[in-house]
Amino acid sequence: MPQPKTLYDRLWDAHLVRAESGDTPAVMYIDLHLVHEVTSPQGFDMLRKRKLAVRRPDRTVATMDHSTPTLPADENGRLPYATDQAEKQVEYLRENCAEFGIKLHDFDSGNRGIVHVIGPELGATQPGMTIVCGDSHTSTHGAFGALAFGIGSTEVAYVLATQCVLQRKAKNMRITVNGELPKGSSAKDLALHIINRLGVNGGTGHVIEYSGSAIRALDMESRMTLCNMAIEAGTRAGMVAPDNITIEYLRGREMAPKGDDFEAKARQWLALVSDESAVFDQEIEIDASNVLPTITYGTNPGMSIPIQGIVPESMSATAKRALDYMAIDVGKSLSGRRVDVVFIGSCTNGRISDLRVAAEILRNRRVADNVRMLVVPGSEAVRKQAETEGLHEIFLKAGAEWRLPGCSMCIAMNGDIVAPGKTAVSTSNRNFEGRQGAGARTMLASPATAAACAVAGVVTDPRSFGVSREVA
Amino acid sequence: MNVFTRLNGEIMVLAQQNIDTDQIIPARFLTTTSFEGLGDHLFADWRRDASGQEKPECVLNQPRARHSPILVAGRNFGCGSSREHAPHALLDFGFRVVISSEIADIFSNNCQNVGLLPIVLPEDQHRHLMGLDGQEITVDLVTRSIFVCGSHDNDVRFEFEIDGFARRCLLQGMDRLDFLLAEEKAIKAHECVLEART
Ligand code: SF4
Numbered sequence: 001m002p003q004p005k006t007l008y009d010r011l012w013d014a015h016l017v018r019a020e021s022g023d024t025p026a027v028m029y030i031d032l033h034l035v036h037e038v039t040s041p042q043g044f045d046m047l048r049k050r051k052l053a054v055r056r057p058d059r060t061v062a063t064m065d066h067s068t069p070t071l072p073a074d075e076n077g078r079l080p081y082a083t084d085q086a087e088k089q090v091e092y093l094r095e096n097c098a099e100f101g102i103k104l105h106d107f108d109s110g111n112r113g114i115v116h117v118i119g120p121e122l123g124a125t126q127p128g129m130t131i132v133c134g135d136s137h138t139s140t141h142g143a144f145g146a147l148a149f150g151i152g153s154t155e156v157a158y159v160l161a162t163q164c165v166l167q168r169k170a171k172n173m174r175i176t177v178n179g180e181l182p183k184g185s186s187a188k189d190l191a192l193h194i195i196n197r198l199g200v201n202g203g204t205g206h207v208i209e210y211s212g213s214a215i216r217a218l219d220m221e222s223r224m225t226l227c228n229m230a231i232e233a234g235t236r237a238g239m240v241a242p243d244n245i246t247i248e249y250l251r252g253r254e255m256a257p258k259g260d261d262f263e264a265k266a267r268q269w270l271a272l273v274s275d276e277s278a279v280f281d282q283e284i285e286i287d288a289s290n291v292l293p294t295i296t297y298g299t300n301p302g303m304s305i306p307i308q309g310i311v312p313e314s315m316s317a318t319a320k321r322a323l324d325y326m327a328i329d330v331g332k333s334l335s336g337r338r339v340d341v342v343f344i345g346s347c348t349n350g351r352i353s354d355l356r357v358a359a360e361i362l363r364n365r366r367v368a369d370n371v372r373m374l375v376v377p378g379s380e381a382v383r384k385q386a387e388t389e390g391l392h393e394i395f396l397k398a399g400a401e402w403r404l405p406g407c408s409m410c411i412a413m414n415g416d417i418v419a420p421g422k423t424a425v426s427t428s429n430r431n432f433e434g435r436q437g438a439g440a441r442t443m444l445a446s447p448a449t450a451a452a453c454a455v456a457g458v459v460t461d462p463r464s465f466g467v468s469r470e471v472a
Numbered sequence: 473m474n475v476f477t478r479l480n481g482e483i484m485v486l487a488q489q490n491i492d493t494d495q496i497i498p499a500r501f502l503t504t505t506s507f508e509g510l511g512d513h514l515f516a517d518w519r520r521d522a523s524g525q526e527k528p529e530c531v532l533n534q535p536r537a538r539h540s541p542i543l544v545a546g547r548n549f550g551c552g553s554s555r556e557h558a559p560h561a562l563l564d565f566g567f568r569v570v571i572s573s574e575i576a577d578i579f580s581n582n583c584q585n586v587g588l589l590p591i592v593l594p595e596d597q598h599r600h601l602m603g604l605d606g607q608e609i610t611v612d613l614v615t616r617s618i619f620v621c622g623s624h625d626n627d628v629r630f631e632f633e634i635d636g637f638a639r640r641c642l643l644q645g646m647d648r649l650d651f652l653l654a655e656e657k658a659i660k661a662h663e664c665v666l667e668a669r670t
Contacts, residue, residue, distance in 0.1 A: 017662045018655060024637050027655050029662050039555065041505035050649070055659075067503050085503040092505050136554040136578060152556035152582035153507075154648075162652040164659060168635065170577075200490055201548035201574055234551060236577055300490050300551075318489040318546065411499045420522060432494040432552060434517045 004275035006172045007241050008207045011147040011272075015130045017164055025166040031129035032146075033159045034115045035062035035102065037093040038413075039134025043156030044096040052161045054100040059163060061124050062097050063105040064090045065114045066413050070376055070403035079107075082415030100160070113379020113405045116140040116347035120224065121381050123253025127242040127269035132159055137347050137429065139230040142239035143223035144246055145272045147207070149237045170236045171205055171281040174274070176212040179288040184463040186357070187222035188349055188427065188446035190214070191229035192294040192304045194286065200302040203235030206282065209274060210240050214288035220249040221353045228348045229429050232301040242269045293462055296431050296444040297334055298322040303431075307449060307461045308333060325433055326423075326441050334443070334459045341424035342373040342400075342454035343436070344447055346410035349427035350378030352385045354447040359391040361451035361465050362398040368457025373400035374416065376408040400454070412437045425453040474587030475645035478612045479568055484531065484540035485605040491545055492552035493579060497561045499553075507586075510557055511564030541568040542611060544601045548572070550579025559583045569611050571618075573598035584638045585648065589613065597630045613643055 005013070012028075020026035033056075040062070047054070054060060067086040073079045081087035097104035105112045111122065116137055119125040125141045131148035132138060134156045141148035155165055175194060195202075208230050210223075218226065223240045230238025240246075247266045250256045257265045292306035299322040305311060313330045314320070323330065328337075344350070344358050355377065367373045375395045377383040383405055386392055392402045408416040410428035412435070418424045420439025427450050431442035445453070448462035455465070501513040519530050526533045543562065549572040550558065559582045562570065569589045583590040589611070593601070601609070601618075610619040616639070620628040640646060 017658045022636060023640075024651075025635070027652065027658065029659070029666070031666075038502050042507055042556070045506070046649070083503060089503050089505055134554060134556075136552065150554035150578050152554055152559075152578065152585055154556060154585040155581070158649055158652055161649060162655070162659060163663075164652050164655065166637075166648055166652065200551060201576070204548070204574060204577060234548065234576055300492070316489070317487065321488065413499045413502060430492075430494065430552060432492045434498050435494050438498065438500075438517050438522060 004277040004279070006274040006278045006280060007145065007209050007239060007272060008147065008170070008172055009278070011128065011130065012169060014128070015147070020168060025168050027164050028130060028167045030132050030159050030163050030165060031059060032119070032124055032131045033060045033163070034119055034131065034133035034135075034138065035060060035156070036066060036115045036133070036135065037064045037089050038066045039153050040096065040156055041089065041092050042153040043134070043160055044100065046154070046157035047100070047160055054102060054160045055163045057101040057103070060102045060160070061105070061119065061122070062093065062102050063112050063115055063118055064093055065112075065405070066407045066411060068406045069414055070406045070408045070416055072404060082413070086414065111380050113381065114347045114350060114407055116228065117350060117378035117382065120144065120220070121253070121379060123250050123256030126250065126256065127246060128272050132165060136231045137228050139235070139238050140224050140228040140347055142227040142230065142237050143220060145239055145242035145269065147237055147239065150231065170207045173203060173206040173208045173235070173282040173284070174280040175208055175210050175284045175286060177210065177214040177286045177288050178212045179214055180217070181214060181288045181291055184293050184448060185291050186446045186448060187218055187225040189294040190288065190291050191226050192296065192301065192444065193291045195229060195233045195302045196294070196304045197284070197286070198233040198302075200232060200300045201234040203230065203233035206235050208235050208238040210238060215240055216243065219353065220245060221351045224351070225348055229301065232429060241273045293446060293449050295334060295425070295449060295459065296442070297326060297328050299325055299431055299433050301429065301431060301444060304444070305334070307459070308335065335461065337459045338423065339371055339425050339453045339458055340422040341418050342367070342371055342450050343376070343409040343424055343426040343428065344450055345374070345376030345378065345408055346428035347378060347407075348429045349447050350376060350382065352382050354427065355382065355386050355391050356389070357447045358451040359394045361448060361455065361462065362400065363394050365398055365455045367399040367454045370457045371454050373454045374403060374409055375400050376403045377405045379405050409436055411435065412440070418442070425450045425459070476568065476587065476589050476613050476642040478610065478614060479541060480608060480610050481541040482536060482539065482606055482608050483542045483544050483601060483604055484537055485602055486531070486543065486545045487602055489546035490548045490551055493550055493555050493558040494552055496550070496558040497555065502555060502557055507557065507560040509564060510561035511566070514561040514565040536606065538566050541566060542571065542609065543567045543569065544571045544598075546572065548574045548576060551576040554578045554582070556582045556586065559586045559588045563588050571598070571601060584641065587642065589642060591618070591632050591634065593630065593632055600628065613639060
């Protein structure tokens, strides 16, 4: 009998150009390479220096998202870049894509956006693929049952030139989530809950497969939120086996197969599962009903508590430094703490379902006077959909800023920053010191929690706004 | 790529755990299109205040920082973003080796790709080195060992584990791209099967 395989084992085996040995790592074929302006320039330069071509431009998809402004162009059509260097970086991506024949989803394409938002939207992301990008949140694409992980710029050059990376096989971890998420809790709360449980290094050297009834119940956007944050536990990748929800999401998307081809593919995709008798190196079980709306209080995504909880005491110097940076006292609840900025967006929570949740809370309400609220759609498609539904009017009427798509305040490279000492409740994925601007204090939370905090002007439980399961 | 065989030098200890790549080099310095001169921005927000003045209390501003080639950092060093700017900034600043009890996956790959030697040690050995801030040690990749010269006969020597391929690449300055390009035939074969299936 053949050895039972996990989903990761399956994807690993199917992409081996050369198996690993004691002496050499495996040569792994990459089906889809996503490219953005920040981590690719040096990769393209390496190719140019060695007079190499891009091996598979047809398997390469590029867009600009990190350094791009989220404010509109002026009357001369000039976008308000934060610096000349940022503008040059974006221009350089254009030149590189033109020179090497790569399709670029530019400002005028109508489908530009955060690379991890547009990959799935275009149907470029498909089950069973290996997907890389010079970006750690490439793990997002694992939601489709793809093996997706971040790489560095030198590896970007390897993939451009050879469509391959060198890899050692990771260990298998399964996180089984059964039961139902309570009202007011979302995939973001589950993601934060899991990272808190594992610790920010608990997944190092592993690929996680999320399974269980609570995962099956999640829609694709929620699965993306969950897999997006797999990297925050140090894991190589996170994934969810494809099912009918995956298939229906992909049906009709621009880059997905069409007609009978699609049906044939769909049958193959549904076979991408872990064998029942497959053995995982580590198994973790989580009861979804214990996952309450969660918020971070420290400077890594593992430092979180249920929003009504008490900040725990810690003896470690690292934790003390974090609390000091955040100006947070142990032994107290975060409820009622003043909030200065609310950011809704990013590749974690910048999709249409996230904006709908936030809009539901902001409808007929106002953003508190002490809060600056930024709503940044993850892509042009999300922006258009939100505008069709009139969500932007709800945000604007509430006093929030409605911006153009991009990474924006998630990484604060484009001028959208949180001022030193200010506290932001953010739907992004990293609360590292200075992540949203030097000296900025970030608390990560779900779109529902972030919107509730914006209205109250202080840290607030979204359930006090009567958030229903349907919108969470 | 840099060749690494053996190195004598002082240790610089950054005891904090979970030092992420946003600390190593903040995102606002990533709009560059090259990897030149990134050492200036290494730990920028630890080293400088909001006005750009150096903070004297930061160990990285001490003169010894620039000639300590061995960084010993708290557990889970290099977590977070995949920015290769992080190992480049460390290299450009003068570090050649990073040692921790755990090093994040992508960062560790990036280090190897740019010629910065990442070493993971068991906790007790790591703790020992964390107590030796400023002391000179020898890191020898040929023998895979770390040697701490003691005052009398209490020298300490650890062997460390490192992937054989990573070690070979560093010892010989071997280029992984050449290695991959040499696989052309196998890549082509894989693509043939792949195209036949679709
Ligand atoms: S939104 Fe944030 S985490 Fe996502 S790709 Fe952009 S910068 Fe990275």
